[in-house]
Amino acid sequence: MRVPSQKSSVATEARAPQRERGRARVAALLAAATAVFAEKGYDAATMTEIAARARASIGSLYQFFPTKELLAEALHAANAEALAALLEAMASRLAGKPAEALADILFSEFSSFLAEHPAFVALGDRRGIDPKSKKATRQVLRGQIVKLLTATKPPVPRQRAQALAIVVLHLLRVAVAIEGEADLEGRGTVLDEIRLMLKRHLSGR
Amino acid sequence: MRVPSQKSSVATEARAPQRERGRARVAALLAAATAVFAEKGYDAATMTEIAARARASIGSLYQFFPTKELLAEALHAANAEALAALLEAMASRLAGKPAEALADILFSEFSSFLAEHPAFVALGDRRGIDPKSKKATRQVLRGQIVKLLTATKPPVPRQRAQALAIVVLHLLRVAVAIEGEADLEGRGTVLDEIRLMLKRHLSGR
Amino acid sequence: MRVPSQKSSVATEARAPQRERGRARVAALLAAATAVFAEKGYDAATMTEIAARARASIGSLYQFFPTKELLAEALHAANAEALAALLEAMASRLAGKPAEALADILFSEFSSFLAEHPAFVALGDRRGIDPKSKKATRQVLRGQIVKLLTATKPPVPRQRAQALAIVVLHLLRVAVAIEGEADLEGRGTVLDEIRLMLKRHLSGR
Amino acid sequence: MRVPSQKSSVATEARAPQRERGRARVAALLAAATAVFAEKGYDAATMTEIAARARASIGSLYQFFPTKELLAEALHAANAEALAALLEAMASRLAGKPAEALADILFSEFSSFLAEHPAFVALGDRRGIDPKSKKATRQVLRGQIVKLLTATKPPVPRQRAQALAIVVLHLLRVAVAIEGEADLEGRGTVLDEIRLMLKRHLSGR
DNA sequence: TATGAATGAGAGTTCATTCAT
């Protein structure tokens, strides 16, 4: 594996654009990065192609994102934030509903979230990701699922909600994986099966 | 002088060793490949490192595995075969037991299988894998799970078993992922939760 | 980490430089390539040596010529263009002269052309050359010779000029080969012989 | 270019086989080498493929031909000898005929010779060929053509025959090249043209 | 002697990153 030589001035953050023009550039770069990371995965994505898709020069890309890793981080963070906001918004809608109602909504929301942020999974799974930030991101998501679970009626006990949250998140990913599986007949049936399983489980008995 | 070789027959398979020495080499190479692929993933693994870990020259590695991709395929196929054999062996032990009994056994067997074949998941998930062979491998596994399910007492109807098999396999992967998750407190609780969920679901009600 | 790039658009052309610096580089690279291809032939020439002779890094070479084959193509095309221009320029000088006058001029011009473009023959003969472009290049050259022949006085009939053009081109190559033959005594006599043969043949009787 | 490390015991000749079995092997190896050199050229031909085509092991190939170069030399020498024998045989048939009769016979004999020894040209043109032996081979061929020319009626003066021989040999190659040229319409016409040109030239006036 | 395994220098190529204009 190619280990980039340590720079003397280590960059740890994407530079923030100072002007209007810059903001548009950054948006275009992130959009291009989303597309390329989603299509090819982190490793096979190249900075050159990302720049090209954003109709920017390679130099320009590096102006805002000093390393490939930082670009991935910035993009992933933005995605995570969007997801957090989504869950936040769901909280009020779901409060007081029975736990099993969560399943349907979460499945459909998650699915459309990933359709709009197709690089999220690839970036979350990439190797070499800083374990600290990975954990942090997860904590946030789990915390939000826990909040949803403990706000149902009847509420899931906090203790159990912690474990359930993890299960729920994994199941969401499974569901998305199945949705995306090429030529799988009976996809619908399988998804129903999973949703049903989760609902039953959430309903307690 | 390397002249691009317009070969009439592009190699599509690992070359089989014909001597004892060769067999030993291939075994060592596969072991090394397992370790490296597991540690770094397909992309970041390098042929050079694999050869070095097997104390073989790079030329020796290529003698038996003409491309990195073919090495991965061969290794993955061997793993899949081992898994198939494992499931085959389980069939007799499990026949006639209630469906929910499957959960415990599958979880533990799968977990130890992956401990011994740590590259299996990484190789199964790599990009650029031939979709045909990917599907074929899956079909085999699913077929075997279906067999297990339809041999329980009472038997799961074939139709439903098809869908369930997919769910079961995904849950196994989830369980393994959780097992391997660094610094996750309450890992045990979460795993119990999943096992419970699956058991309930398999028990029909 | 080199990940095979499944590029949607495989490069089929040399990249054009956009800055003065780049133009100079490309010129140096082509000069170096000319020397190395001429000395060693296509197969034995190495990209590393070409880059080194141009005092460029290997990366720089690949920036403009994405493959060795493309480098050869670009160089050969440039040479062919130069030759075409040369023949074009001869057209006016020769129009109205008798056919046999062509021989002397063509021989000497061709000889000095190859002295200045010493890789032309090696590149034209290399294996794996795209048959389409090979044919195209030939057509152009033949067409120009035909033009010269049909513009003589008396003019060679078009039909016969087509066949003669091919003969003329081959004889030019033979002449050059003989010129370049190491330690051949009586080179001059042999060349005279060929020139004479061609002149007689062109003069019709 | 890959320069093979100097061996301590420099091999300078193909080893002669000692038994019947060995002679068959050598014949098979030479046949395979002929095919591969002809198809791919010297550089792109590989020892491995040659051995495989002869259904011999690579070790066996090296037993008889200690280097690729020596294999090429041996094959080329055998071809040259066959050609010399052919010309020898022609001498009696042609003695006393007019010079222009040579053209037709030489063209057709040469063409069928190359059909049976398709690697001859490729091996004769390869780079790195020992200039001494190259010159020697040529001398022999030229000498034989000279003999044919000086035995015609009326005989070509020795002096001129020397120069003519070279021209004749080159024209033979040109003819063969044209015969082999893919999709050239009017091939026949062109060949007639060349033959005619040579005949006229040989006829003196 | 025949066979197949072993070796490793060297080739083409890639791409993250830096630099000069």
Next chain:
DNA sequence: CATGAATGAACTCTCATTCAT
């Protein structure tokens, strides 16, 4: 800031040749 050129370590793969059985 933008741009495109420059860099070179690292990577996959090849193949003539040698070795061990």
